[in-house]
Amino acid sequence: MKNPIDPLLSKPASAASAPVLSVSDLTTSFLIDGIWKPVVRNVSFEVAPGETVAIVGESGSGKSVTSLSIMRLLAKRSSRIEGCVMLNGRDVLSLPEKEMQQVRGNDAAMIFQEPMTSLNPIFTIGRQISEALTCHGDISKIEARAETIRLLEKVRIPNAASRFEDYPHQFSGGMRQRVMIAMALASKPKLLIADEPTTALDVTIQGQILDLIKLLQEEEAMSVLFITHDMGVVAEIADRTIVMFKGEAIETGTTEDIFHKGKHPYTRALLSAVPRLGSMTGHKWPLRFPTVDAATGARIEPIEVADTVDRRTQPILKVENLTTRFDIRDGLFSRKIGAVHAVESVSFELFQGETLALVGESGCGKSTTGRSITRLVEPNAGKVDLDGRNVLSLGTSELREMRRGIQMIFQDPFASLNPRMTIGATIAEPIVEHGIGKPTQARQKAADLLERVGLNADMMTRYPHEFSGGQRQRICIARALALDPKVIVADESVSALDVSIKAQVCNLLMDLQQSLQLAFLFISHDMAVVERVSHRVAVMYLGEIVEIGPRESVFGNPQHSYTRKLMAAVPVPDPARRGIKRNLKADELKSPVRPVGYVPPTPNYRNVGSGHIVRIEA
Secondary structure, eight states, rough: OOOSTTTTTTTTTTTOOSHHHHHHHHEEOOOEEEEEEEEEEEEEEEEEOEEEEEEEETTTHHHHHHHHTTTTOOOTTTEEEEEEEEEEEGEEEEEOOOHHHHHHTTTTEEOOOGGGGGTTTTTTHHHHHHHHHHHSSOOOHHHHHHHHHHHHHHHOTTGGGGGGTOOOOSHHHHHHHHHHHHHHHHOOSSEEEEEEETTTTTTHHHHHHHHHHHHHHHHHHHHEEEEEEEEEHHHHOEEEEEEEETTTTEEEEEEEHHHOOOOOOHHHHHHHOOOOOTTTTTOOBBBBBOEEEEOOOOOOOBBOOOOOOOTTTTSSSSEEEEEEEEHHHHHHHTEEEEEEEEEEEEEEEEEEEOEEEEEEOOSSSHHHHHHHTTSSSSSSSEEEEEETTEGGGGOHHHHHHTTEEEEEEOOHEEEEEEETTHHHHHHHHHHHTTTSSSSHHHHHHHHHHHHHHOOGGGGOOOOOOGGGGHHHHHHHHHHTTOOOOOOEEESSSSTTTTTTHHHHHHHHHHHHHHOOOOOEEEEEEEEHHHHHSSSSSEEEEETTTEEEEEHHHHHHHEEEEEEHHHHTOOOOSSSSTTTTOOOOOOEEEEEEEETTTTOOOOOOOOEEETTTTEEOOO
């Protein structure tokens, strides 16, 4: 059966010329256990010259497979692509592989979510971009170098000429993504396919990349096919939007119509699950997220969270002047030449049943703060008081017992789970190792915990690879609860999840906090999520807390320029903002590396009121 959405009806009125890309009845199947199973079914759409079309959907919806099918980047033996894909008037599905290699780069180019997996770590970025130029055109090495520097300048990489000989690891994530865009633009393609290019980036870097794509599109008259699950990004960049669900394009239209007149229940549910900055105005305490029913795509309404934090008691966790530095050594005798000042004199309190969010960009020190508190890395100075005990003074056996009271949940659940252990054994292991219960009791508790986090006890015999990303994160939460901790450090624990799964996991954490009176140190760079789940917020920059206070005060009246910068960069799911450029500077986060003997200046703070404290800027 053909897709009921007619691509001709969805063509923009302004597109009088022939489309750059025309996809008709695209069906992609994978060979699984000897049977061809379709994962994308009868997808049809067009991209006009200079137009941006977004394909939006969650993991497993088929959006990335659609883009890989268009570029014919799927394994030949295990995949089958049917239908018609016309790119600049040529049917790419019928081209020999040698001709297709010329199409890639010349006619269409693609950038991916993680640039480090696309860049060769042993070659300089200058050489890699130059090779893209020489492979697709008759150009000398000198000309290629000059053009490469021009491209690096075009994508706003500071000091482009001096960075020609730098390697990928010497660039930040945002700058590496700029390198990938420069490489994609090398042969002046008519179509740029961007597959989740901003998902792994901090919010300010994401804003810079979105601004850059908009600007380059205007300058190069380039069409863009943008693949994402972030509806805020869609609203800001797309002329038209295609919503995918379970391998099918269930709704398409102008971005304004999709956002304001979306007809399919999944479209409406997906939009409602998006955290919106400012949505907590008038709400004093955390608020659960509306969620999406995976089977029907229908919206599940949120429920108000009651506040049970008693700040008249002693804090469960008290951190004073925490300092963590990493030595930098060089030379034959590994002489110390400097240090990374990762965490510098950080102080805060956390009460039972409270969520304190620690926010900032990559490299600001928020994750190192969490690891220092749990002594997964050793701090240089300070005091960490957990339920009346100084964590930093504990010996090995005492430290082992202390870790029963504070547990961590990490960003990548798959990397946190042993692939050779069943999840039942994974959850039960710490119970047995800490001598809390016998193996039989541990298995029973593991079963109970699985039920508590929304999974079934009969899943205990399965292995991590048999679960989705959201389910694996629930397993990690169950394991963290196994030792009945009082404090949980959630380190970017929902950052890699789809919007509806993120909402479900956040709701689960809030439910567990209510029932078990858990204290959360919620580490994140997602300001919209932080606003929804936290009682208080601490903003970190270059290893220091520059602003801390109640959530409603920090978000309603941000005082530090860095806090305002973070908030200004958050994508807003409102199509009226399409075309708006934030004009965020393309600078990288300043380096926390300091020379030997460096003494940081003593910070000065001012009290805004009601526990809202801000560092005075120089």
